[in-house]
Amino acid sequence: MQMKSAARVEVPSRKEAQRAATLREIHTIARDLLVHNGSSAVTxxxxxxxxxxxxxALYRYYPSQAALIEALRAQFFEELIAFMRAAGEQPGADTPGRRLNAICRALRHWALAHSAEFGWLFADPVAASRAVALPHDAHHASPGAFGQVFLEQVAAIWHTQRFPIPDLDGMPTTQVEQLIAFSSRIDGLLPPDAAHVFLKCWIRLYGHLCMEVFQQVAFAYTDMEPSFEECLSELCALLDVPCEPPV
Structure with a gap:
């Protein structure tokens, strides 16, 4: 009997392994500087x-400080996206609505636990403006991929059970045109009227999170968890799914 040969496993060379270890050390030190000393300390x-x-000597690994910062931002996005997706894969998150609950709470948990990293990702207005990706960008570490995780769950709810939608005829023409264009950019994952509900939810969630992480409501709230849970409950009502109690 002819035996199949085992698949060849590519083993990195000593030089490649050393380079990878050095890059990890660079990232670890840069992140530590960011967390403990602020953005200006990361040089x-x-x-x-x-x-x-x-x-x-460090320029052999990154041609500029800007390149280093972009690499770190990609790493942070990758970590955040993985954390959100892992929450959506827990045994209790067995419906689109429950996954949405789990993912939203995971997003807040990561943001509060990594406020310096979150600030680096989203204090940049350009990054914030790209916070919802097109479908083909969904698996890349980018602002868009982060928003795509939320978009996927809203789309899953829509295709599973639908949710209340507005009458586009009652909206300003410019808004309707933009919703149609957005629906097209996401390859019809949501029709324009459902896209309006998604965007309303996303603006509330993302806005609430930024105001909490950047302490923009500290003049009134020192603990914003009840406010976040209220916001999440409102989103679930818009999407016609239960707001599951936090575990």
């Missing part, structure tokens, strides 16, 4: 000093 020279290297 090529500061990282090089902690690694016992010269600044120019």
């Amino acid at each position: 090529i020279n500061a990282i090089a000093r902690q690694m016992g290297m010269s600044g120019p």
